[in-house]
Every structure is written in structure tokens, then in C-alpha cells.
Amino acid sequence: MAKQYWLMKTEPTVFSIDDLMEVKSEPWEGIRNYQVRNMLRDDLKKGDLALCYHSNSKPSGVAGVMEVVKEGYPDYFAWDKKSKYFDIKSDPENPRWFMVDVKFKEKFSRIVSLTELKEENKLSEMKVVQRGCRLSIMKIKKVEFDHIIKLSKKSVK
DNA sequence: GCCAACGTTGGC
């Protein structure tokens, strides 16, 4: 199957591209949204590439690239009473939440900010630039992915 | 820290 491309949001105060660089790979835990859950469970495939997007940040924007190294499996943090992601309604027999593992690929030499993304006509269809989008993982097109990589290499004006 | 937008919950 052809490689797919994603954009995954994270709050850098919780987990950033730098943290990922240090640990090399990491379970992408704590997703508690059904639409995103379905993508994690069914759509993200090993070898897919994902942009790491820093939200609630200064500035918010794309910080680097990650690769999916383990496909959807149950989010066991939901069964851990001590975890902030504990969910009493998730039953180990019939898990409600899923996650994938991602691996560090690349940290951009600069953040490609949301403002910048919005200025690009080619990226106007991407959900992340549309207002009120609260999906923390979204599928993007190869051309969009490539375009953002290109932007990241461009020096800032 | 504010607040708009959106998702989820729960009473009916």
C-alpha cells in the first residue's frame, strides 16, 4: 500500500519533538476522541509519515517529522488508574481507545508556523488551517506534506 | 488568560 501522510498535534509542554528525539520512539497515548481513535485503529500504517505539530505554542506550527512504527493497538493507559488518561469505561476485553507508536525522523531547523501555513494557497484545504478544527490527527496529502518539508528548508524572510 | 468552536453527556 502506498505510504500515507498525517499531521499529529501535540502540546510541546507535554510532549515535543525534542522529547521524541531523545526517546527515539514513543506510544502516542491519550487520544480520547472517537474520530481520531478510528484513524489510529484502522488507518495509520507502519511506515506512514507524520508531521509533528506543536499546538498551544509560540508559535504553533509544524516542528518535525515522525514515522509510524507500530500500528494501532489498545491504549493501555486507559486501564491504569494512576494515568491521567485512565478511563473507567475502557474494558481490556473490549478496548475503547487505541494508539500507535511513532519514531523520530527529523526535527526542522525552524518551526513552520500556522500563520505561514495559512499563507500558502496549496495548503488551504488542510484541516489544520481551517478554523475550529479540533482533530488531533488528520490525514494530509503527499503534496501538502512535501510542500511543508520544502517550507521548512526555506530560510525565514 | 480569554473565549469561540466543537464534542460529549445526560435528562427528558
Place this chain on the structure above:
DNA sequence: GCCAACGTTGGC
């Protein structure tokens, strides 16, 4: 199954 209340997200 509707919808108001509430919680969360995330840009600013």
C-alpha cells in the same frame, strides 16, 4: 432522539 449544559481544545 433532541438539545441544553458542560468540558476541552487551541488560537490569539
